[in-house]
Amino acid sequence: xxxxxxxxxxxxxxxxxxxxxxxxxxxxxxxxxxxxxxxxxxxxxxxxxxxxxxxxxxxxxxxxxxxxxxxxxxxxxxxxxxxxxxxxxxxxxxxxxxxxxxxxxxxxxxxx
Amino acid sequence: xxxxxxxxxxxxxxxxxxxxxxxxxxxxxxxxxxxxxxxxxxxxxxxxxxxxxxxxxxxxxxxxxxxxxxxxxxxxxxxxxxxxxxxxxxxxxxxxxxxxxxxxxxxxxxxx
Numbered sequence: 001x002x003x004x005x006x007x008x009x010x011x012x013x014x015x016x017x018x019x020x021x022x023x024x025x026x027x028x029x030x031x032x033x034x035x036x037x038x039x040x041x042x043x044x045x046x047x048x049x050x051x052x053x054x055x056x057x058x059x060x061x062x063x064x065x066x067x068x069x070x071x072x073x074x075x076x077x078x079x080x081x082x083x084x085x086x087x088x089x090x091x092x093x094x095x096x097x098x099x100x101x102x103x104x105x106x107x108x109x110x111x112x
Numbered sequence: 113x114x115x116x117x118x119x120x121x122x123x124x125x126x127x128x129x130x131x132x133x134x135x136x137x138x139x140x141x142x143x144x145x146x147x148x149x150x151x152x153x154x155x156x157x158x159x160x161x162x163x164x165x166x167x168x169x170x171x172x173x174x175x176x177x178x179x180x181x182x183x184x185x186x187x188x189x190x191x192x193x194x195x196x197x198x199x200x201x202x203x204x205x206x207x208x209x210x211x212x213x214x215x216x217x218x219x220x221x222x223x224x
Binding site: 034041042043044045046049059090098100101102103104105106 | 121146148155156157158161202206209211212213216
């Protein structure tokens with residue numbers, strides 16, 4: 001069966017520091033991968049999605065970037081964190097763009 | 113562009129009460145519709161989905177939802193809630209080849 005992992009689970013970083021959040025999927029090949037940010041009372045905001053290695057689509061221009069160096073690995077990065085980057089980041093995968101998305105456990109990021 | 117509106121941010125019910133959470137979407141064409149649930153401390157997980165066919169969809173844990181095309185609605189129902197249904201519920205819509213759009217969520221608190 002398919003599983004999705006995210007790490008770290010929790011991260012506290014100072015303003016201006018870099019960021020790297022990792023997401024990996026097991027048990028499937030060539031998945032679509034997604035990064036969301038979840039804020040209380042605001043639902044889930046899609047940040048990036050990828051349909052294949054090296055293919056990244058950005059939904060919201062901001063301080064973050066994403067990369068997909070391997071088929072089942074999706075990384076969310078920042079060169080310099082802002083206070084406003086604090087939040088709960090969720091990774092998700094789907095078989096293709098038409099199918100159900102399945103979510104990872106999330107990473108809670110606090111920028112101080 | 114598609115959008116999703118969930119009518120209630122917070123709902124408080126007693127055990128055995130009936131539940132109906134409203135969800136309306138805006139999109140002019142064919143849609144896929146989803147309800148996701150996030151129990152305290154757990155992953156966001158799929159509750160039920162509608163792609164086509166019978167507009168009354170049954171999901172896990174006794175939940176169901178009805179797609180009413182004329183009303184652009186996909187309300188979630190359960191005849192008798194339990195304390196374990198306490199969670200945050202998200203409606204989501206996917207129109208055509210667009211990405212998934214989530215509502216802002218409804219926090220359900222069931223008192224024993």
